[in-house]
Amino acid sequence: MPPLEREARRLRSLIDDADAIIVGIGSGMSSAAGFNHYNRAGMARAGMADWQQTFGFKSLFDGFYHLYPSLEQQWAYYARYIDFMLRELASQPYLDLRSLIGHKDYFILSTNVDTQVEKTFPTESICNYQGSFAHLQCKQPCCDELSEASPYVERMLAGMAGFEVRSEDVPRCPHCGWQLVPWVRDDTFLQGAAWRESLGRYERFVRERSDRRVLLLELGVGEMTPGIITLPFWSMTAKLPDAHLLSVNISGGSAPLQLGSKAGAIQADLGALLSAARAGGE
Structure with a gap:
């Protein structure tokens, strides 16, 4: 089996097995969509x-x-x-992600500001942390x-x-x-009612599903803002009894060693991986 197909099958299996999915989207996701x-x-x-x-x-x-x-x-x-x-319309990697998780209980936490997330997913299921x-x-x-x-x-x-x-x-x-x-996000960024409401939705989603099988899925998350997605995801994976972390990035394929079998990583082109995972489930 080709490596990409094997990893796509692994991703689909983790999604299928999860009761709830928390997706952290970083700049690598939009880069995969051509927004460089x-x-x-x-x-x-x-x-x-x-x-x-x-x-x-x-x-x-x-x-x-x-x-x-x-x-x-x-x-x-x-x-x-x-x-x-x-x-720009919603791009294919985002549409493929929606196809993969749309039938599940999910929430999207994003650091991207290019409007792709809100074009693809309903407002009640997203938090644009950086605006x-x-x-x-x-x-x-x-x-x-x-x-x-x-x-x-x-x-x-x-x-x-x-x-x-x-x-x-x-x-x-x-x-x-x-x-x-x-x-x-800058030094005058308005963390007003709209921002606080979306962050509250995210925190409530996490809190209310803490005892379920939770998949924390990092997609294209880099090292510029680790305190928003990466470190909180690691912490949740460690603390939640039945959580699993999967990090997907084109430039790195290693999971935090301290999380042991609760964490995994895939090094792949996000666009190709999500497309293969969607096609494999049809």
């Missing part, structure tokens, strides 16, 4: 080659964190970048309020000239007049 926010390929995929050529950006996030000379130029980049993410580019917040923030990004982006794109938007189109908070910013 960290390298040059992502610039071309997003139609941002003009920004790459003019400013020398090496990745989409390079452009996002660049210090621009004006809000008009900064929001021209933001508008193009966000529009790309909003227009989402689908929403904007006051930069201060002066209020506990999120705004849909889409109408602001549409207006900016309609009036954009070159690498700048019109000053009057820069998104502003309707309450204090300060600028709005994407609702993604």
